Amino acid sequence: MATPNYDNESTCTFLWKIENFNYLWLKRSQYIESPVFVVDELENSQWVMLLYPRGNVFAECINFSLQRKNDGSSEEDIDVSFELAFFLENGKILWSSRQQKHGFSKGEIYECLDAISQNEVFVRDKSVYLPLNTLTARCKIWRCDGKVGVDKYFLAETRVAVQRRSFQWKLKNFDTIGCYETEHLVIRSITNEILMKFELYLSGGQLGKEVINIDIHVFYLNAKFLFFQTFASNCDGEMINCGMKEIIWEGCNKKETLTLHLSKNQLQGYEHNRFLYLKNGALTLYCECILSTGIASEIIETVDSGIPSLNIAPPAVRNVGVHLVDDATSLREDLGSLCSRDVLSDMKLRTNTDTIPVHTQILGARSSVFGAMFVNDMKEKTKGCVDVTDLDDDTVRLMLLYMYTDKLEDLPWENAFQLYKASDKYDIASLRSKCNAILQAKLSPTNACQILNLANLHKDEELKKTSQKYILMQGETVFSSEEWKLLMKANIHLAAETMHLKWNKD
Numbered sequence: 001m002a003t004p005n006y007d008n009e010s011t012c013t014f015l016w017k018i019e020n021f022n023y024l025w026l027k028r029s030q031y032i033e034s035p036v037f038v039v040d041e042l043e044n045s046q047w048v049m050l051l052y053p054r055g056n057v058f059a060e061c062i063n064f065s066l067q068r069k070n071d072g073s074s075e076e077d078i079d080v081s082f083e084l085a086f087f088l089e090n091g092k093i094l095w096s097s098r099q100q101k102h103g104f105s106k107g108e109i110y111e112c113l114d115a116i117s118q119n120e121v122f123v124r125d126k127s128v129y130l131p132l133n134t135l136t137a138r139c140k141i142w143r144c145d146g147k148v149g150v151d152k153y154f155l156a157e158t159r160v161a162v163q164r165r166s167f168q169w170k171l172k173n174f175d176t177i178g179c180y181e182t183e184h185l186v187i188r189s190i191t192n193e194i195l196m197k198f199e200l201y202l203s204g205g206q207l208g209k210e211v212i213n214i215d216i217h218v219f220y221l222n223a224k225f226l227f228f229q230t231f232a233s234n235c236d237g238e239m240i241n242c243g244m245k246e247i248i249w250e251g252c253n254k255k256e257t258l259t260l261h262l263s264k265n266q267l268q269g270y271e272h273n274r275f276l277y278l279k280n281g282a283l284t285l286y287c288e289c290i291l292s293t294g295i296a297s298e299i300i301e302t303v304d305s306g307i308p309s310l311n312i313a314p315p316a317v318r319n320v321g322v323h324l325v326d327d328a329t330s331l332r333e334d335l336g337s338l339c340s341r342d343v344l345s346d347m348k349l350r351t352n353t354d355t356i357p358v359h360t361q362i363l364g365a366r367s368s369v370f371g372a373m374f375v376n377d378m379k380e381k382t383k384g385c386v387d388v389t390d391l392d393d394d395t396v397r398l399m400l401l402y403m404y405t406d407k408l409e410d411l412p413w414e415n416a417f418q419l420y421k422a423s424d425k426y427d428i429a430s431l432r433s434k435c436n437a438i439l440q441a442k443l444s445p446t447n448a449c450q451i452l453n454l455a456n457l458h459k460d461e462e463l464k465k466t467s468q469k470y471i472l473m474q475g476e477t478v479f480s481s482e483e484w485k486l487l488m489k490a491n492i493h494l495a496a497e498t499m500h501l502k503w504n505k506d
Helices: 118-124 328-338 360-366 368-375 379-383 393-405 413-425 429-441 448-457 461-474 482-490 492-505
Strands: 012-019 037-039 045-052 061-068 077-087 093-105 109-111 134-143 152-171 182-188 194-203 211-218 225-233 239-248 255-259 283-303 347-350 355-358 385-387
Touching (some): 012 037, 012 045, 037 152, 045 134, 061 118, 093 109, 152 182, 152 429, 211 225, 225 255, 239 255, 355 360, 355 393, 360 368, 360 393, 393 413, 413 429, 448 461, 448 482, 448 492, 461 492
Parallel strands (some): 347 385
Antiparallel strands (some): 012 134, 037 045, 045 061, 061 109, 077 093, 077 134, 152 283, 194 211, 211 255, 225 239, 225 283
16 A cells, blocks of 8 residues: 655644653653644544653653544544654654554544653653753644545643752761761741651761662652752862652652762762862752642644634633643743833843843743853853844844743734744744744735745745645635745745646646
C-alpha cells in the first residue's frame, strides 16, 4: 500500500503545551490527558492525547497515545491517518510517529509503539525538549475515506501547579556534629502551619568521613511531587551541587532521605591556609524545594483556517477533578501594570517617535535576543537604550504587552503581520506561533500573497503551505489580482513554485 502524502492532505492540527512538565507526579502507566478537542468535520467526534511521562508500553521511555472519546457521534468507526510529535515552536520536529490508517471505535486508545527515551528528554537534551520546562506536543489527523478534508487548528495549554521555596540552612556547629546528633529545620506557611521538616544527621564511615543524610518530611496534604536540591558555597563563591532528590508520593508516605554527594570530611576540607566550605566552623547549605500539587488550569482555543475573523472567546479554566485556581491572572495584571511605565525600569526602547521604559529582566527572560543584549557588553547595555526604529509604535507596544502579560487580543491581520516579523526578529517563539495561527485564520484573497511572501522570507513552512493551499483553492480570484502580479515581480521563484503545486494537483 502506498504511503499517503501527509503534506498535501487537509489536516486537523492539535497543539498542546504542558507547562512545568518536569514536575509531573505520574508514575509508570499513569498518564496526563490533554483537553478534549471536538472535530465537527469528523462527525463531531471527540479526541484527546494521552502522555505517559514515565512510560507505559516501555519502561524508561515517554509514551504517546491518541484516544477517541466515547462521544455522541453517529459514526461508530472513523478511519484516520495521524501523526504524533514533539517539536520546537519554530516548527522543527524533534520526534514523531505516524500511523498510515487506523479505524477508531468509540472510546478506543491507540498505543503508539514508538517511544522516546526519558533520559533524552529529562537529561541529555532537556534544554531542547523542555525550554522553560514546557513540553510542546502535536497531533495531526487526516481523513482516509475520500470525503472533504479537515482544516482546523487547536491551541491548548495545561499548566502543572507548583510552589517554590528557596532558603539557606546554616549549621552553626557543623564541625562538631557527631553521629548521634540531628540538626532540624522547619518550613512553615504564612499561617504558621508546618509544611516541611528537614533533619540532617551523619551515618557510617570513619570519624570525619561520615555520610551526610537529610530526611525530608512533607506535611502538605496536596503535595504530589517534590524536587529538592541543595548546594554549598566554596571559598571562591562557587555553588557546588551537594545532591538532589525527586520524590513521587503514594498515599500518606511523605518521608524520603537524601544522601549528600560530599562527606563531612570533604566539607571540612582545608587548602591554601583556608577552609573550602566552613566559616568559623559553620556550614551554610543553599536549598531549593519545588512542590507540584496538581493541574492548575487547562485552556483550549480553536482557530478555523480561512474564516474572515478569529472570534476566539476568552479562554476558560475547565474543572479536571481538583480545585483549580488560575493564579496566573493576578501575576499578569501586576506585570501588565509595569508595562510601558517608568516604574523600576532600567532600559528604554526607542522607536522613530517615542521612547518606552522597559525592564531588562522581563525582556531578557522572554527573548533570547534581548537577553543577549543585556547580558553581554553590547552597545545597547552600555547606553541603556535599544533602537527599534524598524518597528512602528503600535507593534512595539503590542509586543511588549505580550512579553509582560502573555496576552494577545484579536488583531487585524495587518497588526498580526507586523507583530509576526517583530517576534521572529527578537526570537519570541510563543508570540510567533500565535501570530502564525491568526494569519492562517485571516487569510483572504487580498492578503494571501503578502502572507505567503512573509512565510517564505521567515522560512515558516507551516504558514507557507497553508497560504499556498489557500491560494490554489481561490484559483482565478487570486491569480488575476494585483496582489499576485506584485508577488510575481517581488519573487518570481515563489510564484512559480506555487503554480507548480497547482499543476501537480491538477
